[in-house]
Amino acid sequence: MDKEENTMKDNFDILFSREESDIEKIANNYPAAGQREKEKIYEICKRKYNIQKSEEKESESDGFIKQAEGVEVYKRPKLYRFLSVAAAVAIVAGGVGGYAFMKNRNWNNFGAGTTDPVQIEPGVPQELIDELNAVTDELLSKFERYEAFHYGVGVDTEDCFSGSIALTDDPSVDAEKLQLRYCKVTDEELNSIDKMMAFSKSFLTADLRSNDFVSVKDDDNNKDATSLIFSKPIEENKMGCDFVGYNDSLYSRDKSFEEHSVNLTEFSRYELVSSEFYDENDAGERTSLLGYGSDVIKCERIYKMSDDRFVTIVLDIVSEEDENGAAWKINKWDIIEKDSEGEVLTRKKSKNSFNPENIENVTNADADGEFAELELHEMKIYHSKEEAEQAFVEFQDAWKNHTYEFKKVDVEKYADQLLSAANADELNTLENKSYLYHICANVFHYYDTAEVKFVIDGEQQALKFHEESERILDNDQLYFYTKNTSRSDNENEKVSVYVQDGNEGVDYYPIDKTYSKQTYSEDYIKMAGAYIPDNYRVAYCDDYEKPGVQEAWEFGNTFGELSNLDSFVLLSDFDQWHIEGVENILGRDCAHVNLVYNDGFNENTVDRWIDIRTGLVLKSSTKSDVLSQTTEVTELKLNEPVEKVNYDLTGYTFVENERGGF
């Protein structure tokens, strides 16, 4: 913090007052927290309320017995059972997608814990929808015209200049260069920088258009002023300008000249399939257009191209004031091109939503036949809380935006290494352990489909429980089916089914004939298979109030795991586990891993058998003073076509937001 800021902070100290009138001033005029924090506190409040309420009930009904037996003895099995159920709910609720979770901090996560669907409320007047559609039509029409200048429309492709621009300003790097070409705009309505700027201002916000324009002029000393365009590296140049005012003419960047660039904004040539308006809460979930109250209107339109490809455009539409008054403008856009099978071919985002490149070609990770280099594990420990928070924000963005491309490592090479190890030392090399960590953390990418049955048996404080599960997972189609049947000493048999197909989820309970539904946001679905480098998936920090090294965050990709026992997070501390050997389970080579950890209550000894070619955990055993539990896969089919399970909810009662039973 500089001196100026300190002075200002000192001045602001005067604002701090517990006077009722001052509190009211602040409270009435400013939001005290963001929506996400507000929702989080509401959860805290409900949790506390429920606990206190149930404690009051218990003390009213069996207070005497509780006192006689001791609270700890009575409560613990219940607590552990609750945690076990909660973990199962997390897996099922997670279903598809991923989560980022920062510990020791109040803002976090865009996945786990936020998967409750927010229904688009009915009742938005048709007049409003019509008006918004008309606004969007006009904005997209202008956007199409604006972009067309970059793809040979309204320009003279013979009258052009070109150059190359460095992708970095780091002098130590032999910078990669991007070739750019600019063509003269011939459209008389928009053939000067002033005209084009005014046009862009009519439909793009200042944030979005701010780096689109540059103006240069030749003078006596500098005959070729266009070289100025290419003199600055890309970082400073913000991907190169889209329009250059050169002397008295306007030149448009010819994007058709650039590699991987395709025009996906020819909306007038596409068939409009759907147009939807909505709002979005801080967790990125869709909410009613009228419900959430942010200043941004989200619009998602799906267009069909003549060859059955689809273009989806998501717009942030906001009202911006300029000298002509307030007008609706595009503040952000995101275009995804998919083939008829739904496979993403290309994605382009506006400059203010993706950095450093606004063109992302989505490719199959190993389509080029090359393997990624295995990242040797380092336990990432931050020594400053602020540094950890800042890094979390950066990685959270990267996780959400797929900044890092996932590529498989050479599975057979590491499988051979594990199978041929002659002794414990050869098994427990840093490379082998890093490989197991990698494949567990990225299990989603190492198989396509799985049909599996597994059995869980356990005992907690003399209470026995038994659970049988059938699951079907299809990572390509983002399809997930699970049927759980559970019994325990103090509970009747429970059956629950959860089916997720794309962004729609339904869970139903055949015994009490109830069901509920969930809808997942596109952003959430997009996070299935999200990736950041392995060493940053879990990080630690030793600068929190509680002494010692604490977990700072974890990025989990819940879709793709067979059960809640698959979590790779426990493996992030290499000091607490080792490989015992390699064994065969159901025809699969599995590394037997033994780990010992303390969960804050008890020391747990865990054995896991991890399929060394997929990362799936096929068998697991956990033992502590209070819990003994084994999970074992009894049937497994991998990478075979799976059939979706049909279900009939006739006679079932809809229960809003009820997720109990798992």
Place this chain on the structure above:
Amino acid sequence: MNDNELRQLIKSYPEKGQRAFYDKYFNYVYTIVFSYLKNCGRTEDVDECVGDVFAQCFLYFDKQETIEGDMKALAASIARRRAVDTYRKLVKHSGNISIEECDQELRSSEDVVETSETSELRQILYSKVKELGEPESTIIIHKYYYGRTSTEIGEIVSMSGDVVRVRCSRAIKKLRELLVKVGING
């Protein structure tokens, strides 16, 4: 929704009523709690304390046949009491200052009569911050009053952290000019 409607909603549809009460008084309760814990608590402590306040309000509603009295006064009373408890607990655990010092600190803002000059200065500052307009005034309040980072503020005002930083720096300059105009050197 006025307090009467809120009372009826809480009794007829407790869950909806609780949420409506929370939405109506969240800012108010949070601000009260924050004013006590700003120097000794982390954000998590403030969050937990605010959660406690509302949980206690909800339990109170459950026990009443009919809810009477001023809802805002009830929220304020529970918030102040809870915040003081939390403050004491945090100070005790930190071990940095004695309970006597802690009580002195808690009393200071209630008991010590402010000079009229301080009070006037504060009102000027409030009004000048308000003059900045939105989102600048919210950015300034969150930066210097609540002590949030640009990224956190970005979530509140729907902007990126970078944009918040730029706007904040401009707003500070503007605020300084406004203050100089009324004879206050920032």
